[in-house]
Amino acid sequence: MRPAWPGKQSVTKSTGRFITFEGGEGVGKSTQIHRLADVLRRRGHDVLVTREPGGSPGAEAVRHVLLSGAAEEFGVRMEAILFAAARSDHVEEVIRPAVDQGTIVLCDRFMDSSRVYQGVTGNLEPQFIRNLERIAIHGMVPDLTLVLDLPAESGLRRAKARESKDATPDRFEKEELSTHEMRREAFIELTQKEPDRCKLIDASRSQDGVALAILSAVEPLLQQTGETSAPAQDQKS
Numbered sequence: 001m002r003p004a005w006p007g008k009q010s011v012t013k014s015t016g017r018f019i020t021f022e023g024g025e026g027v028g029k030s031t032q033i034h035r036l037a038d039v040l041r042r043r044g045h046d047v048l049v050t051r052e053p054g055g056s057p058g059a060e061a062v063r064h065v066l067l068s069g070a071a072e073e074f075g076v077r078m079e080a081i082l083f084a085a086a087r088s089d090h091v092e093e094v095i096r097p098a099v100d101q102g103t104i105v106l107c108d109r110f111m112d113s114s115r116v117y118q119g120v121t122g123n124l125e126p127q128f129i130r131n132l133e134r135i136a137i138h139g140m141v142p143d144l145t146l147v148l149d150l151p152a153e154s155g156l157r158r159a160k161a162r163e164s165k166d167a168t169p170d171r172f173e174k175e176e177l178s179t180h181e182m183r184r185e186a187f188i189e190l191t192q193k194e195p196d197r198c199k200l201i202d203a204s205r206s207q208d209g210v211a212l213a214i215l216s217a218v219e220p221l222l223q224q225t226g227e228t229s230a231p232a233q234d235q236k237s
């Protein structure tokens, strides 16, 4: 875990790692998280796969409220606060304890989704988003954030093909293509602003190609603890 404000608070020493996956709808986050988890487990790591909103019993309850659209009528600020409440519970109940025990935590979406969905396309003031983020993550900044990048139209097509015929798009999926494109741009901008933490991954390639790019981005983080790199056969899962 990185310190949220270097120099302003003490750094907790831990052998665990916290890696988040971000990006628009259907870019392949969930597919790639499970592939990376398999590779890391084969190398002997303890790995926990989790997601947001959700990941703890309390946060999963809030997930339903958010994705069903039940909170939409109360406005974007209300939704942002609910995402933050769910995040706080998830961090304190699941993520921090696991990282402290030496686990590699892989999380499908985290604080950057709030910056983009509620901040940029929800038009909430940056200071409001920053304040919520500070309270929710309480210093639990990801060591690495992999931003999977794909034209919004392709991602939505993939997501649609994945779902059953009768499934209806959730609260956020149902929005305009232009909104999804704006989110894509916002994620790209975010990686440019925080290049040490965030790596942009071209998600238009085959699943194997994306998995290899992700592994290359993750390896330096593992090597920081002196761990060995993968044998060649590990790179396909």
Ligand SMILES: Nc1ncnc2c1ncn2[C@@H]1O[C@H](COP(=O)(O)OP(=O)(O)OP(=O)(O)O)[C@@H](O)[C@H]1O
Binding pocket: 024, 025, 026, 027, 028, 029, 030, 031, 032, 158, 159, 161, 162, 203, 204, 205, 206, 207, 208, 210
């Ligand atoms: N590189 C790829 N090329 C083509 N199809 C892919 C690729 N990666 C994933 N898919 C397929 O696209 C669909 C969406 O992938 P996935 O569920 O992993 O995306 P996601 O980013 O987690 O989606 P969401 O944001 O909706 O949760 C799945 O059917 C998956 O099999």
Ligand SMILES: Cc1cn([C@H]2C[C@H](O)[C@@H](COP(=O)(O)O)O2)c(=O)[nH]c1=O
Binding pocket: 025, 051, 052, 053, 067, 083, 109, 110, 111, 112, 113, 114, 115, 117, 118, 172, 173
């Ligand atoms: C964490 C988080 C998520 N969202 C949105 C983004 C997606 O549309 C959904 C989650 O669905 P998924 O299929 O599990 O990716 O929630 C958001 O708007 N703000 C957030 O902080």
